[in-house]
Amino acid sequence: MTKRPEQLKNMVEDYIKTTTLKYEDTTKKSQKLDPRIQWQFVIAKFLTITKMSHRDDRIILNYGLKFSPEHQNASKNLSNEEWTDFVQDMNQFILLQGLTYQYDSKEKEINTILISGWVDVEELNRPNLFKVWDAINSTGTHINHKIHSKLSQTFKPSDVSDTSDIDMYK
Known part of the structure; x- marks a missing residue:
């Protein structure tokens, strides 16, 4: 039996409510930007769950990473080889x-x-929803960490003396 968009929205919202995360129904706001959006939730500012009218067969989950101005500038300093390795x-x-x-x-x-x-x-x-949700969140977190560690190195050299005197077992 095919579920209508409103039924799908209610199911997804019920699943979201089982978490402790804050979420917002951004359907009306999003439809002004793209009328193909049937409904949309934003969860914890980074994750969106969307049902589009031109895709009757799926619900889309997106994780958005925005680069800080410092990282945008630092990415310019990467050599072509470093840039290619990073993207690959x-x-x-x-x-x-x-x-x-x-x-x-x-x-x-x-x-x-x-x-x-x-x-x-x-x-x-x-x-199934949480499996994809977890994959996107863990991937986004991993990529964010890689971005930060790679690009932070390009504009702020690490100073070993900052951490060499720290003992985590004290």
Whole structure:
């Protein structure tokens, strides 16, 4: 039996409510930007769950990473080889998780990365939704960590003396 968009929205909202995360129904706001959006939730500022009218077969989950101005500037300082390695590592990690991505950049200056996954409507249940949700969140967190560690190195050299005197067992 095919579920109507409103039924799917109610199911997803019920699943979201089982978490302790804050969420917002941004359907009306989002429909002004794209009338194909049937409904949309934003969870904890980074994750969106969306039902689009032109995709009757799936619900889309997106994780958006915005680069800080410092990281945008630092990405310009990477050599072409470092840049290529960075993008290939990111690409490989995301695709191994069964997800897709897009990024907005000009030359080597990345502004945003959007990591995406989906759940087929016919297979929508709480475990399947959370499986994709967890994959996107963990991938986004991993990529964010890689971005920070890679690009922070380019504009702030690490000082070993900052940590060499710290003993975590004191």
